[in-house]
Amino acid sequence: MNYISTRGQMAPIGFQDAVMTGLAPDGGLLLPEQLPNVTEKLDAWSKLSYPELAFEVIRLFATDIPADDLQKLVNDSYAAFDHPEVAPSVAVGEFEILELFHGPTLAFKDVALQFLGNLFEYILEKRGGRLNILGATSGDTGSAAIHGVRGKPAINIFIMHPEGRTSPLQEKQMTSVLDDNVFNLAVDGTFDDCQNIMKTTFGDVGFKTEHSLGSVNSVNWARVLAQTVYYFYAAFKALEKTGAKTVQFSVPTGNFGDILAGYLAQRMGLPISKLILATNENDILSRFFNSGTYGMADVVSTISPSMDIQVASNFERYLYYKAGQDASKLVALMDGFKENGSLSIELNESGAVDDLFVAGRGDTAATMATIKKYHDQCGYVLDPHTAVGVYVAEQFKSADAPTICLATAHPAKFTQAIIDAIGKGVHHPTLDALADVETRCDAIANDVDAVKEYLVGHI
Numbered sequence: 001m002n003y004i005s006t007r008g009q010m011a012p013i014g015f016q017d018a019v020m021t022g023l024a025p026d027g028g029l030l031l032p033e034q035l036p037n038v039t040e041k042l043d044a045w046s047k048l049s050y051p052e053l054a055f056e057v058i059r060l061f062a063t064d065i066p067a068d069d070l071q072k073l074v075n076d077s078y079a080a081f082d083h084p085e086v087a088p089s090v091a092v093g094e095f096e097i098l099e100l101f102h103g104p105t106l107a108f109k110d111v112a113l114q115f116l117g118n119l120f121e122y123i124l125e126k127r128g129g130r131l132n133i134l135g136a137t138s139g140d141t142g143s144a145a146i147h148g149v150r151g152k153p154a155i156n157i158f159i160m161h162p163e164g165r166t167s168p169l170q171e172k173q174m175t176s177v178l179d180d181n182v183f184n185l186a187v188d189g190t191f192d193d194c195q196n197i198m199k200t201t202f203g204d205v206g207f208k209t210e211h212s213l214g215s216v217n218s219v220n221w222a223r224v225l226a227q228t229v230y231y232f233y234a235a236f237k238a239l240e241k242t243g244a245k246t247v248q249f250s251v252p253t254g255n256f257g258d259i260l261a262g263y264l265a266q267r268m269g270l271p272i273s274k275l276i277l278a279t280n281e282n283d284i285l286s287r288f289f290n291s292g293t294y295g296m297a298d299v300v301s302t303i304s305p306s307m308d309i310q311v312a313s314n315f316e317r318y319l320y321y322k323a324g325q326d327a328s329k330l331v332a333l334m335d336g337f338k339e340n341g342s343l344s345i346e347l348n349e350s351g352a353v354d355d356l357f358v359a360g361r362g363d364t365a366a367t368m369a370t371i372k373k374y375h376d377q378c379g380y381v382l383d384p385h386t387a388v389g390v391y392v393a394e395q396f397k398s399a400d401a402p403t404i405c406l407a408t409a410h411p412a413k414f415t416q417a418i419i420d421a422i423g424k425g426v427h428h429p430t431l432d433a434l435a436d437v438e439t440r441c442d443a444i445a446n447d448v449d450a451v452k453e454y455l456v457g458h459i
Ligand SMILES: Cc1ncc(COP(=O)(O)O)c(C=O)c1O
Pocket: 107, 108, 139, 140, 141, 218, 252, 253, 254, 255, 256, 257, 258, 259, 306, 307, 385, 386, 408, 409
């Protein structure tokens, strides 16, 4: 399987090169040349354990990794999870809640980043050389990536987070990792600023090559790929339980990486009848799916901070498919967005952007009320991001298809929001252990050159 850039200016490359490259040299995002249709495999796949399924899905894309090696990488990655199913579904009210927070840092990012950390190490052992990761986080990618690569000898990791805009525990999960290869940078700006610094730095191809820079964000194709697996896994469970023919997924969304994985699973043949896209007040994506216009607004801070994002990185991958996989059309759309802060696409005959998607927005009051409602009625505590997804899912329930809501983080990561919603906090031993630990973090200006200088000084 080879990979191409959404911007069309890169010769196709293999899986391992795609993983190491991260962002394409032409500024585009990588996608497989063609998506396999897996319809015929679904029945057999539905009987597999999570690691077995992950191996089967990923092997279709990682064709330059020998099967035994890939099997080991996958098994090692999911051994670190604290639930035997890795990604269990639990019935809460009328929904199936897909718990994606059983990894080391208690967020869905672990599902892909445990694997990516091991994959980087594997490729570097085979090829030699070093990797310097530059990442941007609004709260969860950072700690999951750091835990995926901490202490790995050929890797340094530099993670930028927006100063004061993550939850205090999210910040501590990153800054309390004191391994020599881990560098936390608190940027005076928003997550969008951090992501922009990251992409601009990668865009300087000479600098990127000279310093062997790589990506742990969903820029990296391996992130999206590993995230497709839980769509298959959860859909199989819900279909078996209900006897339905299709499922719907509700996905709390910021950078459009998680829901893109669902979109790709559907394109590969998984019977998903609806993808319910849910945003908080940073609603550029829900506005897009309801109007056809993707228009920038200012980032606002919310109680679901990991979704406080305006420019959604993976939206470009979706737009590429919407543009009929025509890179020149995609480039025109992206150039227009860069110039005007807005782009529009034509609605279809039913007046929708895409019949597969519905979208909505849950603001702070709705998020709090949803956390309280499911706590009071079902005895289950949703994290604020998950609550946004559940709130929007309530508007799009279907009699024919079970709705699976992605639970993207453990509520204990967001103490204050949970206390405000239900009058008491929830705990997790991993987070309780961080109470008095030492932390390390450097403050840095919201400036590409300052970050580049920092990298050069610490690599
Ligand atoms: C807890 C949580 N929920 C939801 C999201 C949104 O996911 P995505 O950015 O892939 O849309 C994030 C951040 O990515 C997150 O950390």
